[in-house]
Amino acid sequence: MRAPAEAEILAPSFPGMSRWVNVAMLRMDKQLGRPVLVEFWDFCRVNSLRTLPYMQEWHERYADAGLRVVGIHTPGFEASRDVDAVKAAVARLEISYPVLIDNELKAWDAYGIEGWPSRYLWNQESRLFEFHFGEGGYAETELAIQELLGIEREPVAPVRPEDEPGILLPAQTADQPGAWSGPYEAGGVWAVLSGSGSVRANGEPIEVTHPGCYPLVEHPHHTTGVLELEVGDGVVCEAVCFTPGVAPA
Template sequence: MQRRTFLEAAAATVAIGVAACMHPADALAGDVPLARAYRAPELAEIEKFFHTKASSLREFRGQVVALHFWTYSCSNCLANLPHYARWHHDFAAAGLVVLGVHTPEFSEEAKIENVAEQLQALKIEYPVAIDNQFATWKQWKNRYWPTVHLIDRRGDVRATWIGELNWKASRGEVTMRSRIEALLKEQRDS
């Protein structure tokens, strides 16, 4: 309940333009307009990867990456998971990698076996990195669950959404899906 109240207030703030042109770490919630693209920070101190042999963002260069921070007992995060699953289903063949970064909020969420059970229960098929030390969270200057970043084929962050994608009819899924489609249409690096 506390998260939703905060996100509702934050979304209203964003709606009146207070958060324009901020770095994602300085934003409140919703669509975060970026003044310019910036190099995606690398993953740091990942304890385990599921559903991939990759161990860094560099290994996904040449593909578009939807990197999302989440934890399995966060209701706001769970509300976004079906959207990420659809992105994976709809765009993987076109060059999109959905990459979850599971960063625990509570101690039981840091247990690898609990995360593995939840990945199976939630039917998550795309790659997930375990960030139990918060090293990647800190590297990305993340502050909120959930947050999703879109990274282009060159490794630059081009879009960010903080909070539930469709909270209070915010149309975040439509916005981010459109941005994914645009990034996938951009030319591959030679």
């Protein structure tokens, strides 16, 4: 969504004394003269994971043209509060742009964030140019980046069918706390897991080797199903989460 021209919203500063990954430190006031794309995310939230391919591709496509991409990792689960786990996740997910570790929620509060993922595109004068909450809106964000950089090219192709611009998706089941089992409607089922061991989802074993969001069940389209989740010794399940799917034809 484009920011109202009359709003003149200036980018908040990055919190001082923050920990960073992939860079020693960044200051927002040192980014004047270049557009900056900021996204708040959590490696334990599946909707954050689903936006990462776009963020990474925009970094690779436009960094040389002047775009600065910054991920702000603000934890929403106990499993994602550990600094070493965040660093390991950035490496595992092959994120190459700078990531600020916002464990104290200082950046989160400065922006007034209400959920993950949330992304903000700031222009060369550090004024808000475009923003989006949640998944989707990828083409709009990339076209806004191109406008600021004076570049024209075909936007990144949708990673999933449900990412197609303008598509209407059925509502999926709401996220559930803990090691939940029961009926659901969704395109996929995930769990926030930590520890070491295994779980079984509808009889299928899944090995847990690090904290993160693990796929339990995946469907080719929006489906009604029943989850039977068994959590083994040594594993903690903080939540069961659902992703959207395209309605069957």
